Amino acid sequence: MNRWSKRPSGASVLAGVFLLLVAAVILYPVLMAVLGSFKTNAELNGGGSFWPARWQFANYSQAWKGANFARFSWNSLFVSVAATVGTLIVASMAAYAADRRDFPGKRLAIAVQASTMFISIGAVVLKPQFDLMVAIGLHRTLWGVVLILIAGHAGTYFMLASFMRAIPRDLDEAAMIDGSGFFRTFRSVILPLLKPGLGVAGLFVFRSAWNEYILPSVFTMTNPKLQTLTVGLANLRYGVSAAMQTDLMLAGACISLLPLLLVYLLANKSFVQVTAGSVKG
Amino acid sequence: MHRTRIKLEAVAFTLPSLLLTLVLGIYPIFWAIRYMFYEYAGYGTPKFVGLYNFERLYRDERFWNAVTNTLVYAGGKLLVTLPLSLLLAVLLNRRMRGAGLFKTIFFMPTVLSASVMSIVFYVIFNSYNGMLNQLLQQIGLSRGVEWLGANYAMLTMILIAIWGAVGNYMLLFLAGLQGIPRDIYESASIDGARPAQQFFYITIPMLGPVLQMVMLLAITVSLKGYESIMVLTQGGPFGKTDVMFLYVYKMFFSVASTTAEVQQYGYGSAVGFAAALLIGAVTLIYFYASKKLNSLY
Numbered sequence: 051m052n053r054w055s056k057r058p059s060g061a062s063v064l065a066g067v068f069l070l071l072v073a074a075v076i077l078y079p080v081l082m083a084v085l086g087s088f089k090t091n092a093e094l095n096g097g098g099s100f101w102p103a104r105w106q107f108a109n110y111s112q113a114w115k116g117a118n119f120a121r122f123s124w125n126s127l128f129v130s131v132a133a134t135v136g137t138l139i140v141a142s143m144a145a146y147a148a149d150r151r152d153f154p155g156k157r158l159a160i161a162v163q164a165s166t167m168f169i170s171i172g173a174v175v176l177k178p179q180f181d182l183m184v185a186i187g188l189h190r191t192l193w194g195v196v197l198i199l200i201a202g203h204a205g206t207y208f209m210l211a212s213f214m215r216a217i218p219r220d221l222d223e224a225a226m227i228d229g230s231g232f233f234r235t236f237r238s239v240i241l242p243l244l245k246p247g248l249g250v251a252g253l254f255v256f257r258s259a260w261n262e263y264i265l266p267s268v269f270t271m272t273n274p275k276l277q278t279l280t281v282g283l284a285n286l287r288y289g290v291s292a293a294m295q296t297d298l299m300l301a302g303a304c305i306s307l308l309p310l311l312l313v314y315l316l317a318n319k320s321f322v323q324v325t326a327g328s329v330k331g
Numbered sequence: 332m333h334r335t336r337i338k339l340e341a342v343a344f345t346l347p348s349l350l351l352t353l354v355l356g357i358y359p360i361f362w363a364i365r366y367m368f369y370e371y372a373g374y375g376t377p378k379f380v381g382l383y384n385f386e387r388l389y390r391d392e393r394f395w396n397a398v399t400n401t402l403v404y405a406g407g408k409l410l411v412t413l414p415l416s417l418l419l420a421v422l423l424n425r426r427m428r429g430a431g432l433f434k435t436i437f438f439m440p441t442v443l444s445a446s447v448m449s450i451v452f453y454v455i456f457n458s459y460n461g462m463l464n465q466l467l468q469q470i471g472l473s474r475g476v477e478w479l480g481a482n483y484a485m486l487t488m489i490l491i492a493i494w495g496a497v498g499n500y501m502l503l504f505l506a507g508l509q510g511i512p513r514d515i516y517e518s519a520s521i522d523g524a525r526p527a528q529q530f531f532y533i534t535i536p537m538l539g540p541v542l543q544m545v546m547l548l549a550i551t552v553s554l555k556g557y558e559s560i561m562v563l564t565q566g567g568p569f570g571k572t573d574v575m576f577l578y579v580y581k582m583f584f585s586v587a588s589t590t591a592e593v594q595q596y597g598y599g600s601a602v603g604f605a606a607a608l609l610i611g612a613v614t615l616i617y618f619y620a621s622k623k624l625n626s627l628y
Contacts, residue, residue: 065422073436083451095460144348151341166356172576174603175359177583201355232340263446280446314442
């Protein structure tokens with residue numbers, strides 16, 4: 051029974067129209083970006099049609115080669131994959147130890163994790179973080195960005211801990227009795243059972259690493275070769291050429307948006323299931 | 332013997348996580364606390380100035396402008412986002428065809444990069460030949476609005492923030508709504524309660540705890556955000572969209588195309604700390620107010 055089943059006409063139609071309207075507004079910028087990326091610059095500046103007059107697939111090859119998006123994409127992929135793998139390893143290990151064992155300093159370790167999620171001094175942290183990377187010589191590579199991203203694993207840690215709690219203790223206790231050690235139990239009992247949790251958490255880490263803008267932009271200020279998609283694209287706006295190449299900008303935007311959009315559509319269920327753990331905006 | 336070994340192994344498993352958090356998460360906070368009392372431009376020796384940075388903060392019009400802007404930005408965003416996302420959640424919580432598709436569409440902005448979407452929004456909103464102005468002209472509604480000009484830039488930033496956030500809160504609200512048993516609505520409608528009455532007398536009170544939690548998160552997240560503003564306007568024009576943490580950012584790293592300012596690590600730390608305190612204060616006020624609201628029910 052639904053609440054309005056007695057009067058399906060008026061209210062329901064109104065609700066439907068409203069939902070469609072909101073959906074149109076949400077889709078508008080994405081649609082404009084995708085369609086615009088196939089138009090010529092003149093067409094974009096002159097206004098006019100909704101659909102491109104002639105589909106300019108060349109925009110993509112030009113962005114890919116001319117505006118260096120091949121390199122940006124590789125950098126983005128590297129940062130995102132490395133950060134995701136690293137975060138999952140570090141967070142799952144810590145969550146395993148905290149959930150299954152007692153050890154000195156355990157409460158402190160958990161408290162430290164929790165506190166980093168609540169204290170925020172914003173952009174200030176970037177400076178000491180950058181200095182630390184300079185000190186160990188990682189400021190000229192993307193590994194510095196990766197390391198800082200992995201360090202922000204508190205959210206993943208708590209998410210994995212809650213998944214871990216749902217795995218029956220009997221399973222790993224049995225393995226321990228059968229003689230498999232701490233590490234082997236983790237690797238061959240816990241990790242396989244944690245797969246769904248790792249998948250969802252990995253999706254989230256990958257998304258935020260792929261979308262990260264401020265951190266890579268700080269690290270690549272003097273080293274444009276390391277720019278990720280988000281940074282390279284934003285820098286197109288301040289390009290030296292007098293006329294802004296809107297067509298290339300939109301093609302670049304699509305190159306950086308489409309992979310995530312595809313992953314989202316494919317993994318929609320998992321994305322939508324565990325959002326409560328990560329409030330973005 | 333065996334037991335100690337396992338304890339050691341558990342500690343070893345925690346170490347990478349703990350070390351990274353301490354070094355890259357906690358240390359920067361203490362770094363900032365130390366430099367609040369120094370004047371330091373990044374070279375030479377830092378000069379101890381005591382509480383001078385806070386005196387300066389008190390007189391700093393740009394900081395207070397940024398505080399006002401932050402409150403307007405967060406307030407404007409939440410004032411629309413929260414009711415709208417709640418409304419969407421309530422509408423989609425009914426059994427209806429296409430609910431899944433709508434959810435997918437509404438949540439999509441949350442997945443997309445804020446900075447990349449800001450570039451797309453620049454193409455849409457820019458005053459000279461933006462897509463939106465072209466559209467408005469074509470249907471004869473307006474001759475062009477300066478969306479990123481001094482009068483409208485903040486409004487545009489708020490609109491973009493709403494676009495990016497609505498789907499996220501809708502989903503959180505939906506999760507909360509699913510916890511309310513449907514029988515309550517059924518018996519209420521048998522008793523003759525209309526949808527609006529059901530919303531105010533059942534949905535809102537039953538959703539209370541979720542609503543409070545989500546609002547708390549929403550407030551802190553919105554006060555902290557500056558990424559899309561940084562990409563789109565860098566705080567301009569004339570500081571109209573300068574928000575607290577963007578102001579802090581500019582103290583540490585000058586932004587391309589704006590005039591490079593002298594870096595001020597000490598003062599920047601003080602501003603960052605003040606901003607964090609302000610966010611803490613707003614959170615506390617909210618906490619107190621929502622407790623008060625609780626006793627009203």
